[in-house]
Amino acid sequence: MNYQLEMEKIIKQETAKNKVPKLLLHACCAPCSSRVLEVLSDYFEITILYYNPNIFPEVEFEKRLTELKRLVKDLKTKYPVEVWPGRYEPKEFFTMARGHEKDKEGGERCFKCYRLRLEETVKLAKENHFDYFTTTLSISPYKNSRVLNEIGRELAEKYNLSYLFSDFKKKDGYHRSIELSEKYHLYRQDYCGCIYSKQERDEKKLLSEVN
Secondary structure (H helix, E strand, C coil), X not given: CCHHHHHHHHHHHHHCCCCCXXXXXXXXXXXXXXXXXXXXXCCCEEEEEECCCCCCCHHHHHHHHHHHHHHHHHCCCCCCEEEEECXXXXXXXXXXHCCCCCCCCCCHHHHHHHHHHHHHHHHHHHHCCCCEEEECHHHCCCCCHHHHHXXXXXXXXXXCCEECXXXXXXXXXXXXXHHHHXXXXXXXXXXXXXXXXXXXXXXXXXXXXXX
């Protein structure tokens, strides 16, 4: 499936109804959200769910949340955008990651993390009567869009709620997020978020310094 085309088809169908659908958008950070909001805010009434128990340390979690709130405040959108800060319970992530501590970035641990965050999103979307749920994660070239969308499809069937298929890196989306980050002076982190990705980043930095 071409997830970009599928998203465009859904948007076209919704636009024809002359009713603005409500979308619960899971977000990991402000830079990724910038391009996604630019794409979707003309068609959806968006609430951003910042649920990321994987992020380490807590000061990093709070820094990304602050930047996300600032972006939403500064960004001009057709329809209002709201931010819901999710609970910060790192134990949820570490319980999920047990046995996968040594996985490389982009492996099975990451896929389980996608599911953890998306399942929290769909649960809240269902409880609060949203029309759709999705995530900003597919904008990153380091995230597997096929796996993300398959998880989204599975959860949509499980909870009987529509998932907005997407591949936000298409149409130069990732580079556009960099441009928007510069425009709004956003903090861009240099690791995905969890302690394992941070360790992997630190090891690479050390090797480059040695060499």
